[in-house]
Amino acid sequence: MTDDDLIVAVQARVADQDLPEPASADDVRAIEHMVGQPMPLLLRRLYLEVADGGFGPWDVVSLTDTGDWFSDCADITEAYRDFADPESPLPPGIVPLMDRGCAMWALIDFKTADGQMWDWDPSLCCGEHALAPLGQSLAQWLTDWLHGTMPDGSYPHREVTAKDCPAH
Structure with missing residues (x-):
């Protein structure tokens, strides 16, 4: 799917939901300034063309x-x-995107043009090793959602970052 196809598919998927109006370019720039990185283009387009939140799995x-x-x-x-904990900060450019419940979050890397996705799941190991890359771009991740293959719980393809974690 191209980015244009994804935008249309997401718009169709959420058409019956009462979502906020799309964000403004100023709102996008404010977040980019705070993070110190430009927002991945597909995510930017989703906020500007679909809604200011509420779309996605x-x-x-x-x-x-x-x-x-x-x-x-x-x-x-x-x-x-909230994630800017001085004792265990997120790597630069990693931004919480979706609260998955039970202390799990989907995060996105603003430093990557395709918006590489990350997972925060302290229940798999420990707080120190809760963050792990998914090895998926935002487009791949959204495609999983649109095709109904997005897992409800832990991601089965999550990359393990600390195989030697005592809680693992």
């Missing part, structure tokens, strides 16, 4: 406080700051 967090909270956070700024 577990409802993408809004860029701004739209009044529709799609996680325990009002917006992506709050989610990003």
Whole structure:
């Protein structure tokens, strides 16, 4: 699927949902400034052309406080700051995108043009090793959702980052 195909497919998938209006270019720039990286183009287009949050398998967090909270956070700024733990910070450019419940999050790497996806799942090991790359771009990840192959729980193809973790 091309990015254009994905945008159309996501729009069709959420057409019957009462989602916020699309974000503004200023809202996108504000997040990019906070993260210090440009947003991957497909994600930018989704926010600008589909909605300011609420689309995707577990409802993408809004860029701004739209009044529709799609996680325990009002917006992506709050989610990003909540993950900015000085003792175990996220790698630069990794941004929380979707609250999957049970302390699990889907995250996206703003440093990659195709938006490589990451997983935060402390229940698989421990807090220190909760973050792991999925080895999927945002496009691949959304395609799994659109085709109904997105897992509800832990990702079966998640890359293990700490095979020697005592909790593993």
